[in-house]
Amino acid sequence: MALDPVVEQLIDTLNEQGLRSFEQMSVAEVREVIESFSELQAPKADLARVVDTVYPGPDGDQAVRLYIPESDAPLPVVVYIHGGGWVAGSLDVTEQPCRALAADARVIVAAVSYRLAPEHKFPAAPEDAFAALNWVVDNVADFGGDATRVAIMGDSAGGNLAAVTALRARDTGSPALCAQVLVYPVIDGTARFPSWEENAEGYLITAAAIGWFWEQYLATLEDAENPYASPAKAKSLAGLPPTLMLVNEYEVTRDECLNYGRMLTEQGVPVQVELYSGLVHGVxxxxxxVPRSAELHSAVVEFLGKQFAR
Known part of the structure; x- marks a missing residue:
């Protein structure tokens, strides 16, 4: 399918404004540009409470923000890990989508921060993410959450960290997860599927930019073979929770996402893969x-509703 007309117009506008590819920027510039995504978002939904607190990470406290809708009964919980290439992103830039998810899915969304690269290389981010999940499970009852109904979710590099965190939870035997939601995750540091060439340039995130983000994140080339960096390298994916995988047609990482979905299915994990024609990374x-971003949101809300009702 052709590129979505609204997306095409947005890309043209950004190009006219002189937006450079991420690998051509400094780390500070990358962080500034990714924070500016909040300017592309809808108005924020109202909620009963938003609580800012911290969880104890391996290298000190990290921020966590709880989005809590009104409810008389304990609510299911979604631990959300933001994207940004492991280099950028924040609780602020993802506040609108997290509020919308909490309001529409009737869940508590616990958005967690983590140490960023290149100041903090792998495995800092996955160590923080796993600590955050455990803190949420141990403490969410104090905020009206149901610690027996917890899902993990992330987008882009956050999708990578969500997949890694689900692996670690399986490997250690706890905490139990009802589901994982992977929104166009960056899943394999060694992958070079056809989409790397087909979508190498022209769709906001270039192949060179993806490579640059991996270079900032990994401490050594060998780290790309570690399943806690590249989940597709795990010897087994059996026993992972039911999975929703959202993938866009014009993604550098499209094919590695689809491949991971196939791997999960082959190893007995219930998987729902949604491929969105005409869309790009970041929507x-x-x-x-981008009005069609609502399609991704609706798929997440519907999937979580089914999983939490089981």
């Missing part, structure tokens, strides 16, 4: 600029 954060 989950573009709720005000």
């Amino acid at each position: 989950y954060w573009m709720t005000g600029a």
Whole structure:
């Protein structure tokens, strides 16, 4: 399918404004540009409470923000890990999508921060993410959450960290997860599927930019073979929770996402893969600029409703 007309117009506008590819920027510039995605978002939903607190990470406290809708009964919980290439992103830039998810899915969304590269290389981010999940499970009852109904979710590099965290939870035997939601995750540091060439340039995130983000994140080339960096390298994926995989047609990482979905299915994990024609990386954060981002949001809400009702 052709590129979505709204997305095409947005890309043209950004190009006219002189937006460079991420690998051509400094780390500070990358962080500034990714924070600006909040300008592409819809108005924020109202909720009963938003609580800012911290969880104890391996290298000190990290921020966590709880989005809590009104409810008389304990609510299911979604631990959300933001994207940004492991280099950028924040609780602020993802506040609107997290509020929308909490309001529409009737869940508590616990958005967690983590140490960023290149100041903190692998395995800092996955260590923080796993600590955050355990803190949420141990403490969410204090905020009206149901610790027996917890899902993990992330987008882009956050999708990578969500997949890794689900692996670690399986490997250690706890905490139990009801589901994982992977929104166009970056899943394999060694992958070079056809989409790397087909979508190498012209769709916001270039192949060179993906490679640059991996270079900032990994401490050594050998780290790309570690399943806690590249989940597709795990010897087994059996026993992972039911999975929703959202993938866009014009993604550098499209084919590695689809391949991971096939791997999960082959190893007995219930998987729902949604491939969105005409869309590009990052649209989950573009709720005000790209109307079809609502399709991804609706798929997440519907999937979580089914999993939490089981």
